[in-house]
Amino acid sequence: MPRIAIVQTNTGIDPKENAAALVAAIGEAAAGGAAMVFTPEMSGLLDRDRARAAPSLVKENEDRTLVAVREAAAAHGVWVQLGSLALRRTDPRMANRSFVIDAAGNIRARYDKMHLFDVDLPSGESWRESAAYAGGDRPVVVSTPVGRMGLSICYDMRFPDLYRALSDAGAEVLTVPAAFTRPTGAAHWHVLLRARAVEAAAFVVAAAQTGIHADGRATFGHSLVVDPWGEVLLDMGEAPGIGFAEIDPARQAEVRQRIPVLRHRRVIPAPMVIA
Known part of the structure; x- marks a missing residue:
């Protein structure tokens, strides 16, 4: 039964410090028997001051966090x-990019966040991710030691069509690294992640940012691992740290046999609209 580790971080504005913390956490996770380690969205730098962050934003082949990891x-x-x-990309907007890295340090998969967080919250927080980032245009599934993995990032979790595409392509584990705001986290984090697990009969692994960050933002934490029946196997609360869980293929087979939702899916035509 593969063992995984979740690294819940309070990423700051210094990429060198952030990279060192990730390296230490990966070593600790490996020592704890993990076959695979999961980190949150924006693991290398979390800074909403764009002028201050600009010198640290580089292309993929120059990123010190990626090299270190x-x-x-x-x-x-x-x-x-x-x-x-x-x-950085070749055009002015950046990519919010996830990586799957194998045990030899090779990049096995890349995924650019498809859905961008452009919202105004009742708390007064306003976010315009599309002002700085370009959305990705293709879902990604990759084989790993813990199963075939479908990749997503944070706000993607609100769009079930993405997860249907991933599970239709054979995904057994759905990953949702995030830097979720506290108001939306308290309202929707658990219910959406459990729903994604149930509707795809898949494990969900969601590594999250947590706490008050150096740039002033607050994130929700509660990194989760959810099984295909919707049961929460791990909830890390609000403290930074490392958590462990097991991904049991037999549990998934049992759930998919009990309620074979993937086999029962149909292509849905456009609805008839009656005035």
């Missing part, structure tokens, strides 16, 4: 899903 994965012989990094 690849080296750590190889050094410890463990797979890593690096939740996401903010990376």
Whole structure:
């Protein structure tokens, strides 16, 4: 039964410090028997001051966090899903990009966040992710030691069509690294992640940012692992740290046999609209 580790972080505004913390956490997770380690969205830098952050935002092949994590994965012989990094592209907008890295340090998959967080919250928080980022245009499924993995990031979780596409393509584990706001987290984090697990009869692994960050934002925490029946196997609360869980293929087979939702899916035509 594969063992996984979740790294729940309070990522700050110094990429060097953030990378060092990730490397240490990967070593600790590997020592704890994890076959694969999961980190949150924006693991390399979390800074909403764009002028201050600008010198640290580089292209993929120059990113120090990605280099450090690849080296750590190889050094410890463990797979890593690096939740996401903010990376420069050839055009003015950046990519919010997730990576799956194997135990030799090779990049096995990349995924750019498809749905961008452009909202005004009742708390007064206003976010315009599309002002700085370009959305991805293709879902990704990759084979890993813990099963076939469908990739997503944070706000993606509100769009079930993405997860239907991933599970139709054979995903057995759905990953949702996040930096969720506290108001939306308290309202929707648990219910949406459990729903994604149930409707796809898949494990959900959601590594999250937590606490008050150096740039002033507050994130919800509560990194979760949810099984295909919707049961929460791990909830890390609000403290930074490392948590462990097991991904049991037999449990998934049992759930998919009990309620074969994937086999029962149909192509839904456009509805008849009656005035």
